Amino acid sequence: MTDDRKDAAALAAGIETVPELLAHALRIEEDAEERYLALADQMETHHNAAIARLFRWFAGHEAEHAREIRERMAGMALPEIKPWDFHWGDAESPESVDFTAVRYTMDTRAALGLALEAEARALAFFQRIVEVARDPEMRRWAEEFAAEEAEHVRLVRAEIAKLPPDDGQAVERAEDPDPPNEPL
Amino acid sequence: MNEHPAPKRKASDYKSEVKPVWCPGCGDYHVLLSLTRMLAASGTPPEQVAVISGIGCSSRIPAYTNCYGFHGVHGRSLALAAGLKVARPDLTVLVMSGDGDGFSIGGNHFLHACRRNIDITYVVMDNQVYGMTKGQPSPTTDPEWDSALAPGGTGIRPFQPLVIALASGANFVARAFSGQPNETARIIHEAVMHPGFSFVQVMSPCVTFRPEQAAWKDAVHPAPVEATDDPARAARRIMTDDGFNIGVLYRGDRPVFDPHSGAEPVPLSALERSFAL
Amino acid sequence: MGRHEEKASFDAAGAAAVGERPRDSVCIAILGSGGAGALTTGGLLLEAAARRGLYGMMTRSVGPQIRGGEAAAFVRLATRPVACMADRFDAVIAIDWRRADRFADELALDAESLLIGDPGKPGDAAAAPVPESLARSGARVVDIAFADLAAAVPGGRENMVALGLAAGLVGIAAEELDGLIAKRLGAKGTAAVEASRAGCAQGLAAAAVLPVRFPLPRPEAEPGPRWRITGNQAAGLGAVQGGVRFAAAYPITPATEVLEWLAPALRRLGGTLVQAEDELASINMIIGASFGGVPALTATSGPGLALMVESLGLAVASEVPIVVVDVMRGGPSTGIPTKSEQSDLNIAVMGCHGDAPHVVVAPLSVGDCRLTTQWAVHLAETLQTVAVVLSDQFLGQSQAVIAPPEPEDFGTRRKVLPRTVEGYRRYELVGDSISPMALPGITGGQYTADGLTHGENALPSSRASDHRAQLDKRAAKLVQADYGAHWAEIEGEGDIAILCWGSLAGAAREAAERLAEAGAPVRLVALRLLAPLRTEALVEALGHRRVLVVEQSHSGQFLNYLRGSGALTGETRSLRRPGPLPIRPGEIAAAVQEWRRS
Ligand SMILES: Cc1ncc(C[n+]2csc(CCOP(=O)(O)OP(=O)(O)O)c2C)c(N)n1
């Protein structure tokens, strides 16, 4: 895991029932979708169309995952959890790209790198639950989610692999020759 | 603020269609997220909430919400909010602005808002810089920070918002970090629920003019001491503050400002009588 | 068209009184120092006269001390309502003459005047003769030993002796004073009442030996109801009449009494007043309250108005109705806080940065502070803009005995969004340019009020088209408004027009009356609405007359404003003087006659 966040694991102990786990799993996807949409908007506002498109594409995927989870748990009542009562063991839900990590001049490699970190965090989150869960049903769900996240990690890696080789010039390219504005 | 049980609202219900113009990477995006999450959790209908701001990058926030908002002039947001809350006690009033807006040009209002103890919540998005005007030192900037306007640094001791808030009589004092949006939402929620004037300093990095603030996310830590209702203990805790303690510092129970007499209004003729000879 | 203009300058004391009618009006100054109670005496005299059926007004002048300084009450009593002080004083009553000097500029005296006072005993620390600056006028000096007369009565006070003397001077009887004393001092106990009555009796007896008295006839018919009120109180009354239920302010002379009246009044009406930390706060507090739907007002004076200017622009741009009462005093800077001047016109009309059209109105008399402030609330609320009321120290702090000023039913209603809507646009370009305002709480009405240039949807915009459209909108709504007949008071016919505004209407009207009686009538045009200026109506009201522009400012702010507007199309003269000395009716009449002769 390239992320320097604290190990997501410590928290998982707070998740004790299947409905709680499902509420977390669903929120992970919802948050991730929301985050990608917000990032896509940011990139559009700052005229980075390529990355905006990429983030919007990720948002679509996360929405799809959320829909799948909702389908699978149809009929199951999930607990109402306040945003701050989720057990992420971290500042945010694991699959949300860190708002502060993005730049308006970022390139595809950087964006995919952030997405990869996010997927890897989600994977680690579910793996930890697999490790600590005592209820077999809960473990089964967590394994399933972990398998999915592992697949996402693989997919993002594959996308990164398709990129032209890193020429080491990304930082230079990201430089904005214009001075900042002062709109107010 | 009352807890509103129904209907269920999502954070996105509190966001407007307007796309923020903040720099990608700015901590203020997180603050907006915290705000909408905390409002959704409280269930307060957006039309019952007013978000008041001054001028600055951070002060752009009202229009990004689906609440009533006022983007006023630089430094006067607390006064505007005070008038609104006194006139409309039924509303949930949040003031959200920057460290320049709140501690420099608006510093006097900050003191008196703390003293007056009107039931509003003041969230300062503190990036220790004037973002909007291209990176000048603000009252909370460290003295050595080099900038065009203060080459070699200001050499001036930074303003201590928590100390001032406590000393001036704020009824709830807390610090949050934007990079922890859920914790920030929790703290702001508690601030809103707490009667009287609540002050929350949210450390919110400016990616453009203070890129070194990226290190904040590793520097912050939960405050080692529990929140207290004893101002003396809170003051002692602040004395050992490294600037990165996150959490609620002080919860007071001072009487909340309420100038309403509650009496049945008299007809105007009753006032005229005093002039008659 | 050639405009001919001359600047005239006048000296108050030197101005010839034209047709002064001293005996239906008497003007008395009561002086004292070190807690002598001159102001209380003046107030009691005014009230005693009012009980007799007379009218009148009282202004005051004080030294810089908070307490115990020298003080003067200037009281004018008359058989009809008066709206200014007279040209000259009939009598000065000095409880003592110490530091009476400082009032010399304000005391226009002549050989017909009386200087009545207590010179004290030689060697006495309090002894002081009539100051040379007053004696120079040639007025007759009458020594009355107020201290001795008071000492002859157990618990007697000199100011009560002075009250008795003043009453005797204008023909008020002992019984009439007794009733008043019982009413005003009853709370202090019977001994105090008795001492005061006895003191007054001493003064009344002393009045009998004066070489001349100026008795005012008791009106034949019982006069109708009358009020004793100051302009600051009347402004407060007008405000609540207009619907104001929130006020925020920072104390400042001479506006503080507006707030002191409003604080308990609003409380009783279910509203609130907040004492702000400064004027930057008070103006923003009222903007916040009004944004919430509660009509709101602040009162201040020049220095405070200067601090508020940025936020006046905010209220204009965000179209939030507010009312600011500016009780003007001498400026610039701290200026002369206790004295009147009409020198905030420029800042009130043109002080805002950017193009920020708003309403500026000025009350024309003490009683008119009620109507004009109520009207200001009406205009602000219905036009969703800023209305500034330019009162002044003279109006604000003068006590006047007047017929109760009638309120008017303007049918004031802010255009608000009545219920849940969809697709709401706060700043929509509607026919009358007044777009409905959503108040917090209305579902679907959410918008962010903004000082940034915005589009119809209230979102920030820096597009030329949005900027232009919203500037047009805010200008147009003021132009299309119906200001009715209140914009000015227009009276009389004549070859010359006296053009004035605000508090000078009182002196100008009295000048016009005298000129008419002297067979030399003029037209009087007194502006209540200063912005937006009704230029066409004003040109019509002035006709082809020569125009004497009268104002209390040094640079001719009013004159320059009128010139810039194109309202002055013919021959113009300026009669102007800065504060603190008021422009008296005789000066105005004299300026008219002098122009006619030249
Ligand atoms: C009266 C006035 N003075 C100066 C400015 C210029 N100005 C706009 S924002 C700002 C500083 C904002 O700093 P801060 O409140 O810290 O907000 P940030 O942009 O950092 O979020 C200044 C000085 C102004 N708008 N109005």
Ligand code: SF4
């Ligand atoms: S300049 Fe700084 S504070 Fe302003 S939007 Fe950019 S990152 Fe945020």
